[in-house]
Amino acid sequence: MDKWDIPTSRPRLRGGNIPLCDLRPRTVLHQLGALHYFSQFRRTKKGTPFSEIKQSEDIAELFAEMAASFLASFIANTEDWAIITTPRRRHYSCFHFATAVCERIALKLCIPFYPDAVQCINRNRLAPEFHHLRPIKERRLIIYDDIITTGSTLTATADLFADRDFIINLISINNR
Incomplete structure (x- = not known):
């Protein structure tokens, strides 16, 4: 990863608040x-910091576990499905949360997971440009992102992957 991917300080919201989540499930369509x-x-106002x-x-x-259960409730036939994550743009350590989640979802649903399938090719957080790093043959995709703030990465x-037959966009934490 380039040095611009390495965060220089602890992430904070306006007003100096650290972003938190109480880890109570609330599945919502947006x-x-x-x-x-x-x-x-x-x-949420109280809970575990996003960084933790x-x-x-x-x-x-x-x-x-929650994501796999949710997805299995309406994907009856997992044939021709795969899961990918949005590109790594801030992560430089060996543990990548979104990759860990997707590996587990793929095992639970018995679908392929393509780690690092997409790469960001510019530094613009609000208008990122992405390209494919590997071919994905499946026509139905689950695109997973751990936290959504502006939505530019997901979009x-x-x-x-607009050419696919079906896409499910799944986010762990809504930070919007």
């Missing part, structure tokens, strides 16, 4: 322009 996505948790969540394998297992990833 609309972002023409894009629809499901979120399973939301930012993104470093926890136990929480990755919790998120994966750019979904646009890249």
